[in-house]
Amino acid sequence: MATYVPDAELETGRDTSGLGGHPKGLTTLFFTEMWERFSFYGMRAILLLYMVNALGFNNAKATAIYGTYTGSVYLLSVPGGWIADNLLGARNAVLIGGIVIALGHFSMAVPSLATFFLGLILISLGTGLLKPNISTMVGGLYSENDARRDAGFSIFYMGINIGAFLSPLVCGFLAQSDTFKSFLSKIGVAPDSSWHWGFAAAGVGMTLGLVQYVWGANRLKEVGKKAKQETEVLPAGATSMASLIATHPQAKRWQTAAYLFRFVAVGFLAFALLRIVLYVQGKAYGLSPAEAFIWVYPAAFFALFAVSAKYFAGVIAVGEAERAAQETKRLAVIGILFAFTVLFWMAFEQAGSSLTLFADKMTRNRLFSYEFPSSWFQSVNSLFIIAFAPVFSWVWLRRQNRWPSSPMKFALGLIFAGLGFVVVAYAASLASGSKVSPMWLVLVYLLHTIGELCLSPVGLSTMTKLAPTKLVGLMMGVWFLATSLGNYAGGMVAGFFDASSEAAVVRLFMYVALTTMIAGGILALLSPYIRKMMGRVN
Numbered sequence: 001m002a003t004y005v006p007d008a009e010l011e012t013g014r015d016t017s018g019l020g021g022h023p024k025g026l027t028t029l030f031f032t033e034m035w036e037r038f039s040f041y042g043m044r045a046i047l048l049l050y051m052v053n054a055l056g057f058n059n060a061k062a063t064a065i066y067g068t069y070t071g072s073v074y075l076l077s078v079p080g081g082w083i084a085d086n087l088l089g090a091r092n093a094v095l096i097g098g099i100v101i102a103l104g105h106f107s108m109a110v111p112s113l114a115t116f117f118l119g120l121i122l123i124s125l126g127t128g129l130l131k132p133n134i135s136t137m138v139g140g141l142y143s144e145n146d147a148r149r150d151a152g153f154s155i156f157y158m159g160i161n162i163g164a165f166l167s168p169l170v171c172g173f174l175a176q177s178d179t180f181k182s183f184l185s186k187i188g189v190a191p192d193s194s195w196h197w198g199f200a201a202a203g204v205g206m207t208l209g210l211v212q213y214v215w216g217a218n219r220l221k222e223v224g225k226k227a228k229q230e231t232e233v234l235p236a237g238a239t240s241m242a243s244l245i246a247t248h249p250q251a252k253r254w255q256t257a258a259y260l261f262r263f264v265a266v267g268f269l270a271f272a273l274l275r276i277v278l279y280v281q282g283k284a285y286g287l288s289p290a291e292a293f294i295w296v297y298p299a300a301f302f303a304l305f306a307v308s309a310k311y312f313a314g315v316i317a318v319g320e321a322e323r324a325a326q327e328t329k330r331l332a333v334i335g336i337l338f339a340f341t342v343l344f345w346m347a348f349e350q351a352g353s354s355l356t357l358f359a360d361k362m363t364r365n366r367l368f369s370y371e372f373p374s375s376w377f378q379s380v381n382s383l384f385i386i387a388f389a390p391v392f393s394w395v396w397l398r399r400q401n402r403w404p405s406s407p408m409k410f411a412l413g414l415i416f417a418g419l420g421f422v423v424v425a426y427a428a429s430l431a432s433g434s435k436v437s438p439m440w441l442v443l444v445y446l447l448h449t450i451g452e453l454c455l456s457p458v459g460l461s462t463m464t465k466l467a468p469t470k471l472v473g474l475m476m477g478v479w480f481l482a483t484s485l486g487n488y489a490g491g492m493v494a495g496f497f498d499a500s501s502e503a504a505v506v507r508l509f510m511y512v513a514l515t516t517m518i519a520g521g522i523l524a525l526l527s528p529y530i531r532k533m534m535g536r537v538n
Helices: 008-012 025-053 061-075 077-088 090-108 115-138 150-176 178-187 191-215 241-247 249-280 289-294 296-322 326-350 356-363 372-397 405-431 439-466 469-495 504-533
Strands: none
Touching: 025 061, 025 090, 025 115, 025 150, 025 191, 025 296, 025 326, 025 356, 025 372, 061 077, 061 115, 061 289, 061 326, 061 405, 077 090, 077 249, 077 469, 090 115, 090 178, 090 191, 090 439, 115 150, 115 289, 115 296, 150 178, 150 249, 178 191, 241 356, 326 356, 326 372, 326 405, 326 439, 326 469, 326 504, 356 372, 356 405, 356 439, 356 504, 405 439, 405 504, 439 469
């Protein structure tokens, strides 16, 4: 994703007319993202429960669909950034993405299987356009040396978590609450339609975000424009990217690998399309709608790399033609951290899948005398983020250039995620036919939040610091890809949840705990060596 450089007007005269002396455009982007996250997390909080309780999908099918959806959202952020950079500009990409998201939520408000899957696809496409580009616009409000930049992103991040905190409360109440179902019955509406009211509420949230985004368009005149096409910066002796690939030994190998990947990808896509066509025609070996949707992620994954393989080969060739040994080591560090990041998100994103099923099937969702929807647990993480993010920011600032290093922070993130699963595995062992206290899940989400604050913001910063200048955009795509693969894998892992077997649930959570804690321990042991490979980057 490209970083937009503000126009001269912003460079010479800082805009301080917004909230707290920040640019006025920050307020518009804050509320746009807040409402978009409201829609995203509100729908996510009830998605798996709807598939299991209303559509009657088994856990394996429902969690596979869930993982496919959440993985696709992050995967499509990569082409979404490219589309904004080269075709639409970030400002238009955010607007179009928001419209597509709203249409997706309202599609899911219509009670049919076809509109359900159509909604998931539209939300994935729209979020892929909106999510990476609205962050780019926030950065474009500030010059590179503007001291307000970090504080501006902190305010923006707070908007994300306010939306993520409120939405499960609203959408979960509409979808699951007996009070609302009783109200629907009194006005002559089928109470089983409550799920679709929850989906509609998510659509209303995105619509509110779009309204204020359009209303505040004048505040964003100087950011979000289509990036200017710049001449390729090539090593001496190369006249074009094509000539570099043709002459550079490493580039030739990368291009050969790119062609091989394209061949495999095209074959995979042809097979997937054939099965979908057979299903439409009612022939043997066809796909059900659910199976067809589950194929979306691997098809999108392979398609993305099939069409961008030559680009990756060229960009890496440029880097290898100019790269110093230190930069090569830094890229190796990115590769190492990528693998551990996938494992972290695989565990962390159980929040919307296996942990949601645990909350619904095995947790006593009652506080004092009040019974609350199981989807409300989805708000706990955001509440802890709002409470503890400033604390962690202060701690990392105080310990700048001292222990823990960035790799050690990654290790701590994995260890805390694993500890959360040790807690929930123990809680599951106490069930024995009865439901456990909701405080077990609150403790789980507290530990996971600590892990997230150790890894997520630190990881994003580390990627940008480690990447060579020409490869920063590519490395941001790599970060989204790690999150995407983690989400997809998490959905597959959650398919082993079986509420009818206490032993199976304990085993699932302990496997996740052991995987993440062992990975965290290995990374902690490797941290001193990784730290040396990073050079001056902490």
